[in-house]
Amino acid sequence: MKSIQETFTTPIVGEYDVLVAGAGPAGVAAAVSAGRLGVKVCLVEQSGIVGGVATSGMMSHWTGNTRGGIYEEILDRSQEPDKPQMRRFINTERLENVLLDMLDEAHVELRLYSFVASPLMEAGAVAGLIIESKAGRQGLSAKVVVDATGDGDVAVRAGAAYTLGREGDGAMQPMTLMFRLGGVDTSRAILPGSFETTVKVPDGEIQALARAELPPPAGHVLLYPSLLPGVVTVNMTNCTGVDGTEAQDLTRATVLCRRQLDAIVAFLRRHAPGYEHCYLLTSAAQIGVRETRHFKGVYTLTGEDILAARVFPDWVVTKAHFNFDIHNVKGAGLDANGCQHGFPQARGYTIPYGCLVPEKLDGLLLAGRCISGTHQAHSNFRVMPICANIGQAAGIAAALSAQKGVLPRDLPVSEIQTELHKCGIEP
Ligand SMILES: Cc1cc2nc3c(=O)[nH]c(=O)nc-3n(C[C@H](O)[C@H](O)[C@H](O)COP(=O)(O)OP(=O)(O)OC[C@H]3O[C@@H](n4cnc5c(N)ncnc54)[C@H](O)[C@@H]3O)c2cc1C
Known part of the structure; x- marks a missing residue:
């Protein structure tokens, strides 16, 4: 492969106590939580939207649960006042504005349209971020950086050890382009919300019809109500065998999922009661x-820890609950290792601080879906309520580290827990 040598002089355009990379549920929660402790915080996001998958990914609803903390606060602030029973369903426009308000109130400086290209390193530790934007390449320095990019873009370029996807073969869960349908008769519409939900329709059973008729690897039916009249959110496009850390794979998945849209709309019109006149909105x-x-x-959190509902003494996330939501890595539906209905553990588990601290790298905390966990454990903690509360813990830890001038790994966990208690989080 040909290569060129590049030499840069990069201006440092900002100095902060805490820098957060990525404005998904984890990154926003981290930035707000750090800002509330009075430190100088900047949140850097590649897109023009805050909320990550929750907003730019057009998410239907918050699944899984935690008790207390910033997730509950986001729900309280973003719910439609006249629809309390729909509290967990997302109006993406409203959610984005609520998150912007929370960032503003916490005095977080926001840098949208700024891609984190690499960490700024000093003496082997992370000491800031190098960003690329319309203004060129710029440096931001910080006492502590939180990597909430989902993919751990900061951690990987700083040399942190990682594995990709499933242990053994590296297979990763499929990608999906979410979309919304308008023109649905919601008084009659079927809404199968899990792979294991079967629904009898005039032509047969809807999941079986999808497996037979949709272009593979699409082939399951997941439909969710929305807060808008006649609108349903659809989680049915599917692309397997792709790596989200490769731009070419992201491109391939986007194009393939878009090509499934018309077939899915036609399928629903044909077979699903309530969808006869639906259209791609x-x-x-x-x-x-x-x-x-x-x-x-x-x-490293494991599936066994989750099944045992382990309460770690150094907990920073508590009462986390969901299932092993492993989508089939080779086709439609649930993977053989996944378990949705009948998940055997109804009690919540905890996540210890050690999952947020890279084994060997200093100056950096992990937050959201890229923390340390196995493929199976990740399928559970990757949901947004748990990621938001992981972000809250990371933001508090980053702020305390910066204030006290200690490395995140040397911060007594009891001090993070004291702050979490104040936010209503109990083990
Ligand atoms: C199709 C799909 C359906 C899902 N369904 C549900 C559901 O129903 N309910 C639920 O609770 N969860 C669901 N999840 C899971 C959940 O949405 C994600 O796991 C969760 O949003 C992860 O939060 P995060 O903050 O870690 O990352 P993300 O939400 O991915 O946010 C990461 C942010 O970082 C930014 N970023 C990334 N790299 C860089 C960079 N280098 N520089 C600057 N910015 C960067 C991104 O633009 C993004 O805004 C679903 C996920 C997918 C993909």
Whole structure:
């Protein structure tokens, strides 16, 4: 492969206590939580939208749960006052504005349209970020950086150890372009919300019809109500065998999922009661990536920890609950290792601080879906309520580290827990 040598002089255009990379549920929660502790915070996001998959990915609803903390606060502030029973369903426009308000109130400086190209390193530790934008290449320095990019773009370029996808073969969960249908008769519409939900329709059973008629690897039916009249959110496009850390794979997945849209709309019109006159209303700005890198932390959360509902003494996320939502890595539906209905553990589990601290790298905390966990554990903690509360813990830890001048790995966890208690989080 040909290569060229590039030499840059990069201006440092900002100095902060805490820098957060990525404005998804984890990054926003981290930035707000750090800002509330009075430190100088900047949140850097490649797109023009805050909320990550929750907004630019056109997400239907918050699944799984935690108790207390910033997730509950986001729900309280973003719900439609006259529809309390729809509290977990997302109006993406409203959610984005609520997140912007929360950032503003916490005095977080926001830099949208800024891609984090690499970490700024000093003496082997992360000491800031190098960003690329319309203004060129610029440096931002910080006492502590939180990597909430989903893929761990900062951590990987700083040399943190990681594995890609599933242990053994590196297979990753499929990607999906979410979209919305208008013109649905919601008084009659079927809404199968999991792979294991079967629905009898005049022509047969809807999941079986989808497997037989949709262009593979599409082939399942996942439909969710929305807060808008006649509108349903659809999680049915599917692209397997792609790596979300490769731009060419992201491109391929986006094009393939877009090509499935017309067939899915036609299928629903043909077979699904309530969808006879539906039409494609809008699709997500970003392809949804479920899984990429899993970093090696001081501790790696496992599926066994989740099944045992383990309460770690150094907990920073508590009462986390969901299932093993592993989408089939080779086709439609649920993977053989996944478990949705009948998930055997109804009690919540905890996530220890060690999952947020890279095993060997200093100056950096991980937040959101890229923390240290196995493929199976990740399929559970990757949902947005849990990612938001991971972000809250990371933001508090980053702020305390910056204030006290200690490395994140040397911060006594009891100090993070004291702050989390104040936010209503109990083990
Ligand atoms: C198709 C799909 C359906 C899902 N369904 C649900 C559901 O129903 N309910 C649920 O609770 N969860 C669902 N999830 C899971 C959930 O949405 C994600 O796992 C969660 O949003 C992860 O949060 P995060 O903050 O870690 O990352 P993300 O939401 O991915 O946010 C990461 C942010 O970082 C930014 N970023 C990335 N790289 C860079 C960079 N180098 N520089 C600057 N910015 C960068 C991105 O633009 C993005 O805004 C779904 C996920 C997918 C993909």
